[in-house]
Amino acid sequence: NAGVTQTPKFQVLKTGQSMTLQCAQDMNHEYMSWYRQDPGMGLRLIHYSVGAGITDQGEVPNGYNVSRSTTEDFPLRLLSAAPSQTSVYFCASRDRGTTNEKLFFGSGTQLSVL
């Protein structure tokens, strides 16, 4: 199993540009989520999904859109990038409803918005 795969690893955008961060998992996990991590900070939840067709907002959802058309994929869209969105983004997935609901994280996408 590849686990959680994120692409791209690095991206530089100009203010106002749009882009999609890709995330895929091959563990058949129902729950998927996106976090951002700013320097010296912990991770903050942006959006999450509890299954195909179902998404919800996390702690810092503004400026981001998500969709979940399949169990495997959970892309994060920046419609109009702003410098405040410069951050490292992590996608995660987990299996809920068990006694071990640990998160599996991707390797991250480092995004710079100029």
Place this chain on the structure above:
Amino acid sequence: DAKTTQPTSMDCAEGRAANLPCNHSTISGNEYVYWYRQIHSQGPQYIIHGLKNNETNEMASLIITEDRKSSTLILPHATLRDTAVYYCIVDQSQGGSEKLVFGKGMKLTVNP
């Protein structure tokens, strides 16, 4: 919200046990404590979790106090590769919601 409190940083000598404390005084009865670590800027890695009883796996041991208001992660024989930021998290997710609050974590430095 079940907030966790950890020291900012800690040093440990290689080969010695590293005891990483965490306070979670507002934890609710059915909320699990999870520990993750993050090496450099990689994605966080799961270490261990528990509810009430002490737990041990191939990576670490987790000691949870009887009142569940604090816990200690124990790395029995720390190595240089254990240098990382360690996050203690209370999983408040219920039903269809997702709620895990990552604080700033604690930087563990293992010295030769």
